[in-house]
Amino acid sequence: xxxxxxxxxxxxxxxxxxxxxxxxxxxxKRVGIKFQRIQKYExxxxxxxxxxxxxxxxxxxxxVSFFFEGLDDNHEGGTPTGDLLGDREAMELVRSYYxxxxxxxxxxxxxxxxxxxxx
Numbered sequence: 001x002x003x004x005x006x007x008x009x010x011x012x013x014x015x016x017x018x019x020x021x022x023x024x025x026x027x028x029k030r031v032g033i034k035f036q037r038i039q040k041y042e043x044x045x046x047x048x049x050x051x052x053x054x055x056x057x058x059x060x061x062x063x064v065s066f067f068f069e070g071l072d073d074n075h076e077g078g079t080p081t082g083d084l085l086g087d088r089e090a091m092e093l094v095r096s097y098y099x100x101x102x103x104x105x106x107x108x109x110x111x112x113x114x115x116x117x118x119x
Contacts (some may be wrong), residue, residue: 004020005071007044012067014042016060018091019098025034 024042030033031052039060040046041056048056048067057064097105 002044003047004044005068006047008065008071009048010042010044012069013048013060015091016062016066017019017042019095019111020060021095027056027059031055065107 013027019022024035024038028038031038032055033052037046041048050064051109053064053067057066097108102109
């Protein structure tokens with residue numbers, strides 16, 4: 001059985017990898033492991049050791065603390081809050097959003113805010 005923190009950490013690995021458009025194969029090569037291990041990390045099936053987490057953080061250019069962001073400290077067992085990072089469509093939308101030039105992105109954000117207030 002997977003632990004919710006392992007699942008959360010795996011989702012954070014996947015989130016960051018998607019955001020920088022890196023494949024599991026590329027990440028595995030940079031860390032020196034097989035891509036199947038990355039798959040197991042991202043689903044929470046395998047726990048990531050501290051040293052491996054350090055290597056993954058370096059490969060993804062984030063501090064180790066990044067992988068724990070979003071955990072609800074007040075929830076018993078450190079259960080993650082929400083599951084937006086597990087939604088592939090949401091992550092693709094985020095990646096596409098950040099690919100838009102900043103001035104246009106700001107205008108899109110303002111439009112979204114107005115539309116959500118009307119809804």
